[in-house]
Each structure stands twice: as structure tokens, then as C-alpha cells.
């Protein structure tokens with residue numbers, strides 16, 4: 001049974017803006033309140049999907065969520081018509097309006113952790129939606145994420161959808177951004193690396209001091225239990241606290257892995273030697289290529305600014321790999337020089353593709369943040385809602401859809417505009433038809 005890794009990218013929603021909402025995310029803090037361009041943002045994301053598709057790597061789409069989330073505002077006690085609520089929140093609690101308007105579900109790496117069937121003792125694909133409880137604007141994604149994942153991966157025969165972990169500090173969970181699967185080939189059992197920022201129960205263990213750790217060991221181990229992974233297939237690793245304090249709020253800002261290649265920054269983990277040793281031991285017959293950038297070659301600050309490790313490492317039809325890096329990695333002379341040298345010195349990665357996702361990058365979301373990886377066998381693939389797979393026809397349809405519905409400039413002051421809500425809903429309503437998703441949004445009567 002052959003298996004493939006499919007990248008499910010979050011489409012950028014019509015309310016994409018710079019809210020300065022994410023403490024510890026340097027770009028988000030830096031760009032607070034600068035005007036955004038949702039149309040360009042969505043097109044950049046779509047172009048990235050097209051580039052991956054054109055490399056011969058399967059690509060699919062996840063829809064944006066309903067924003068501004070008027071339903072959430074109603075849950076918080078606001079009453080009246082939708083436009084009355086927007087007007088009232090806009091004047092009385094503008095920060096809350098910004099939180100309820102973020103297009104943050106575009107960063108699909110945080111939507112869930114996915115466990116491929118080859119690794120689970122029950123032979124099923126497991127999904128655990130992330131509770132994203134560290135930031136309110138992200139915590140409100142979970143309910144819709146569940147609905148969307150169930151609509152795309154239907155039935156219980158092959159897919160298991162778990163509940164999100166309790167949304168408390170002990171179980172802070174940010175999904176696949178802190179999870180890497182290494183393997184010989186996708187269809188064979190692999191080893192899953194769960195990376196956490198803090199052990200919530202252990203107050204004497206090292207922890208970041210400047211910024212919050214968004215993933216706990218307690219959450220990671222619960223997800224590994226949900227996914228029915230034998231201990232021989234699991235490695236836990238603590239993120240280096242200095243990486244979090246330098247702005248690497250997720251592990252995917254300092255490490256990226258695919259099959260038997262793991263590209264990491266020297267300061268990614270607190271105990272890099274132990275992590276490497278345990279991965280090699282558990283991978284048994286597989287030769288792991290551990291490619292490390294030292295602090296001398298790329299400082300943590302350079303890694304965070306360039307998002308070098310937030311690249312996508314994808315297997316090409318030839319069996320070789322490509323590293324899909326953000327434009328910012330090319331614009332840094334030191335990072336680009338390191339990349340050229342790294343390319344020349346190893347035999348696994350044979351090309352680098354440069355992608356422009358600057359609108360997302362200004363909120364701290366690089367190429368890897370925008371995608372959720374799902375390994376699927378042919379049988380599982382056949383059960384996935386096929387309308388979400390990107391081909392030239394869907395690309396054209398989505399490009400035209402963005403052109404029709406998206407604004408080319410947005411500031412936080414625009415978020416209370418009832419016309420923006422109408423435009424967003426009209427766009428999402430049409431999208432559910434294009435992607436054949438049925439009614440998944442609250443404004444469509446779902447979960448009201």
C-alpha cells in the first residue's frame with residue numbers, strides 16, 4: 001500500500017490584518033496596526049500551493065474561518081443585530097473586535113496534530129485539533145477546525161477525530177507546529193517527535209523567561225496516547241528556552257523534518273544530543289540525515305527573522321527533496337550563503353525554491369505555518385473529500401474567487417464595518433460550494 005504526504009494549506013481569509021495579537025511572535029508585535037492587503041495575502045498563499053503542486057507534490061486547501069466572529073461576540077454577551085454588535089464592540093472593546101477578526105486559521109500547522117495510520121496500533125489516521133489556548137484569537141479557531149476536518153476526512157472507518165485537550169495551561173497545545181514525523185518512506189511506520197516548551201507540572205525544569213511556552217509536555221504526551229502510538233515510535237523533546245525567548249514560539253521556526261532528513265538549528269532543543277541519539281535508535285534501519293546549522297552560521301535571531309527553518313521540506317517525484325523557503329531567507333546574505341553551502345554539502349536536498357508569502361510573514365507565519373501535513377494511503381486518499389485537492393481548475397477558480405471578494409487594504413478601523421462582514425460571509429458561502437463542504441459556518445446555521 002503506497003502512501004503520500006498531502007499538504008493542506010489554510011486559505012487566507014478576507015479579514016487578514018495585523019492585530020499585534022501574539023506575544024512572543026516578533027513579527028506580529030512589530031507590524032501591529034500596519035495596513036494589510038488581504039487580496040495579495042490570499043493570492044500569495046494560493047501561489048505557494050500552486051508552486052508545491054507544480055513540483056509534483058499533492059496539495060489541498062482548507063477554508064478560512066468566519067470572521068469577524070460575531071457568534072463568539074454573542075457568546076460574550078453582546079446583543080442586537082450583527083451590525084449593532086460590530087458597532088458596539090468597535091467602540092467599547094476594539095481589542096476584542098481585533099481578536100475576533102483575525103484570519104489566523106490560515107496557519108494550518110496549528111490546526112491539529114495528525115498521526116498517520118502506519119504508526120498507530122489501530123491502523124487509523126488520527127486527528128487531534130489543537131486547543132490553541134495561549135491566545136484568545138487562536139483559541140476560537142478550534143470549534144470550526146473540528147467541523148472542517150470532519151467534513152474533509154469523513155467517516156469513522158479510516159479517520160479518528162479526537163476532541164481537543166482541555167483548554168487550560170496544563171494542556172496548552174499548538175498542533176503540528178510542534179510535531180515532526182520521521183520515517184524511511186511514508187507508508188512505513190515512522191517515529192514521531194513531540195516538541196514542548198515546558199513541563200507544566202515540573203516547576204524546577206528550565207523554562208523561557210521572556211515569552212510564553214505555548215506547548216506543554218503534558219499536552220504532547222496526551223496527544224501521543226490519543227494517537228495510539230507505541231513508546232517505541234515516540235520521542236519527546238523540550239524546545240530550548242532561549243529559542244522561545246528569541247521568538248521561536250513554535251518548534252517549526254527552528255526545525256523542519258521530512259522522511260529521513262531533519263534540518264535543525266543548534267539551539268532548537270534543550271538536549272540535542274539525546275534527541276538525535278533517541279531518534280536514531282528508534283528509527284532502527286533508517287539512516288537519519290541530521291543537518292544542523294550552528295549559531296555561528298545562523299544566529300537564533302537570524303533564524304527567526306529569515307524563517308529559514310519554517311521552510312517546507314518536500315519529497316519530489318524523483319525521490320529527492322526540495323526546500324521551499326520564504327523570500328526573507330534569500331534576502332539575508334548570511335542565511336542565503338549558509339543555504340548554498342548546505343545544498344552543496346549534502347545529497348538529500350537537491351533544490352531550493354523561494355516563495356513570497358510576505359503578507360503572512362509579517363504576522364510570523366512562513367511557508368511551513370501555512371500547511372498541515374497529512375500522510376494518506378491510497379485507500380484513505382480515496383475517502384477524502386476530493387473537491388479540496390488543488391489542480392489547475394481549482395487554482396483558477398480560487399484565484400477568481402479572491403479577485404471578486406477580497407479587499408486590497410484593511411486596517412483595524414475597518415473591522416467594525418458591517419459591509420466587511422457581509423463581504424466575508426458572501427465569500428465563504430460561495431467557497432463552501434466550490435469546495436463541496438456543505439454548511440460548516442455558524443452564519444450558515446451550523447452550530448448556531
Ligand code: SUG
Nearest residue numbers: 018019020021022028109177250369
Ligand atoms: O500563532 N500569528 C500566528 C502565527 C502562527 C505561525 N505558525 C507556525 N509557526 N506554525 C501565531 O503567533 C498573529 C496575528 C496578529 O497579530 O494579527 C498570529 O496569530
